[in-house]
Amino acid sequence: MKNEGLFAANIKKIRMSRIIIYGILIFFSIIYLIPIYILFTTSVKSFKEVSLSRMWYFPMEFTLENFKLVWVGSVEQGFNGLGRMFMNSIYVVIPATLISTSVGSLNGYVFSKWKFKYSNVIFSLFLFGMFIPYQSILIPLVETMRRIGLYGSLSGLILAQIIYGIPITTLIFRNYYATIPTELIESARMDGANFFNIYRHIFLPLSIPASAVVVIWQFTSIWNSYLFPVVLTTSPKVQPITVGLVNFAGSYFIKWNIQMAGAVITALPALIIFLLLGKLFIRGMMAGAIKG
Amino acid sequence: MQRTLILKTKIEKDRNFLFRLTNEHDGLWAIVTVIPSIIAIAVFVYSFIIWNGYVSLSKWKGIIPNYAWRGIQNYIKLFNTQRFQIDLRNMLVFSVVFIGGCLVIGLFLSILLDQNVRGETFFRGVFLFPMAVALVVTGVVWGWLLSPGNQIAGYIGVNQLFEWLNLDFLINGWYTDRTFGIVAVAIAAIWQMSGYVMVMYLTAIRGISISIREAAHIDGANVFQLYRYIIMPNLKAITLGIVIILGHISLKVFDLVAAMTGPGKGFATDVPAFFMWDTTFRGNNFNTGAAIGIILLILISFLVVPYLIHLRRSE
Numbered sequence: 001m002k003n004e005g006l007f008a009a010n011i012k013k014i015r016m017s018r019i020i021i022y023g024i025l026i027f028f029s030i031i032y033l034i035p036i037y038i039l040f041t042t043s044v045k046s047f048k049e050v051s052l053s054r055m056w057y058f059p060m061e062f063t064l065e066n067f068k069l070v071w072v073g074s075v076e077q078g079f080n081g082l083g084r085m086f087m088n089s090i091y092v093v094i095p096a097t098l099i100s101t102s103v104g105s106l107n108g109y110v111f112s113k114w115k116f117k118y119s120n121v122i123f124s125l126f127l128f129g130m131f132i133p134y135q136s137i138l139i140p141l142v143e144t145m146r147r148i149g150l151y152g153s154l155s156g157l158i159l160a161q162i163i164y165g166i167p168i169t170t171l172i173f174r175n176y177y178a179t180i181p182t183e184l185i186e187s188a189r190m191d192g193a194n195f196f197n198i199y200r201h202i203f204l205p206l207s208i209p210a211s212a213v214v215v216i217w218q219f220t221s222i223w224n225s226y227l228f229p230v231v232l233t234t235s236p237k238v239q240p241i242t243v244g245l246v247n248f249a250g251s252y253f254i255k256w257n258i259q260m261a262g263a264v265i266t267a268l269p270a271l272i273i274f275l276l277l278g279k280l281f282i283r284g285m286m287a288g289a290i291k292g
Numbered sequence: 293m294q295r296t297l298i299l300k301t302k303i304e305k306d307r308n309f310l311f312r313l314t315n316e317h318d319g320l321w322a323i324v325t326v327i328p329s330i331i332a333i334a335v336f337v338y339s340f341i342i343w344n345g346y347v348s349l350s351k352w353k354g355i356i357p358n359y360a361w362r363g364i365q366n367y368i369k370l371f372n373t374q375r376f377q378i379d380l381r382n383m384l385v386f387s388v389v390f391i392g393g394c395l396v397i398g399l400f401l402s403i404l405l406d407q408n409v410r411g412e413t414f415f416r417g418v419f420l421f422p423m424a425v426a427l428v429v430t431g432v433v434w435g436w437l438l439s440p441g442n443q444i445a446g447y448i449g450v451n452q453l454f455e456w457l458n459l460d461f462l463i464n465g466w467y468t469d470r471t472f473g474i475v476a477v478a479i480a481a482i483w484q485m486s487g488y489v490m491v492m493y494l495t496a497i498r499g500i501s502i503s504i505r506e507a508a509h510i511d512g513a514n515v516f517q518l519y520r521y522i523i524m525p526n527l528k529a530i531t532l533g534i535v536i537i538l539g540h541i542s543l544k545v546f547d548l549v550a551a552m553t554g555p556g557k558g559f560a561t562d563v564p565a566f567f568m569w570d571t572t573f574r575g576n577n578f579n580t581g582a583a584i585g586i587i588l589l590i591l592i593s594f595l596v597v598p599y600l601i602h603l604r605r606s607e
Contacts, residue, residue: 021407028401029418035433035483052441052448106325114322122330124604129337131596133544135568136585137340139347139578143357144340163336166329195318195325224426226547231573242428246551249432259432267429274424278417285423285488286495 042260066261080236085244096161097218104169112177130167152234176210217284220270348582382474387542389478398489420487431551434480438466473560496530
């Protein structure tokens, strides 16, 4: 009898603590989702609903007009459409991601399996390149781009994104290839395979998961980046979308529903990737968040 | 018998010879493969740092480069500039609030998620997705959420929520506050990065062997004691790693400030990284901008270099 009472009390206690745990988790989830609520509800509100005092209200009617307006731009409201800048981001992000990933894959292969004199020191110097504040190289970067005629162009931005992406892509591939047994290389060489054969027939096929991680990581960080675009591109014709968004967030004339629609368009590609491929994103993050 | 032995050694020799030959070529190809990257990093990172160091000691102001020597004077002047003093203080406040907030929230959430909760994947996703959002988007949205409004025209954003919930004492000026405006920026940054800290902690906690936990359980430790005496002491290494990563992010923070507030009233939300960009590319004070860049680099090196050496050693 007594035991039963104790048992019941225990169950009650456990239930209570469960309720508290879920309560706290749900509370935090709501807080984390608040910015997203504001972002999406405001972006579909019409102009008559967008007053500041009603910013928390759920929209009474949904409209996609804001997205249309923000995409093409408006002469009388004085802002450039983000559509063109969205495409600029695409033109930058695709080649920069593919090239920096390929280069990182080859580098990682060498730094993990073909160590040469000082290769470890060189690799450490690569790693440090990942941490540097870009403010400490911006002026020479702009000067160099000017001298080689790439300042203010998409190719200049692509080049910068590739080069400063090399450390992180090399790191992820190197760590991944380090898990592949070296005996595999030795036996392949016994069979007469050379440096490139081994890469093409053994490492490349094995590195598909790592490549996916790196591609996703590079895509999101290049898409989201703002410092290089704002410094290296000067006209809306070549500016990526992050620059466009900040430019019109600074304007007092543009209504909040338009700004939020712009923010949604800017955030969406990376968010979709996160939702679809979250696991790979997390793996890249574990290796790559050091990039900041 | 002897003949076969001779033949065998001959084959061995041949094979060794062939092996050495390809070996040398392969080694060469390996170096050739990485040389373009080595050159790129040598030029775009290391020579640029030296170049920038030179600019920081020059007389270069204005659009046309001027490499005439000025010396350490640039740095002395910079440290005596009020804006830079405010920036350094802001950077410190930001770092403390941002790192502290991320650690506390990240650890707390990871412990909660470690309790066998249903829907763990969902919760993890909710806490983590902000990391995938562009910092400039975070800046725009939080800049609006933390707009204070005022009593007469009506509060807006988060202040309005506080008013509705009768939490009036929490209403404040956020990033318009002259002393603590930078804290508002740190709050947005915590939203962005605390999920990452949670994942790091959760991975570390799950990495602690179950047998240790069970032993503690058999010894009669309750949940609180388990975390206090068994789990937390095992999280020291990962905490150091997280602090270094977050620390170097907080020294570099730029996107968020640019999108959310700009320098703010009386430079309330200004940071060195923003000042650098502002004074260089808007004010054409290239030598001052270069000096700020070098100072940031030195600060980050103090943080990162010992850590990198430690990591390489333990590898």
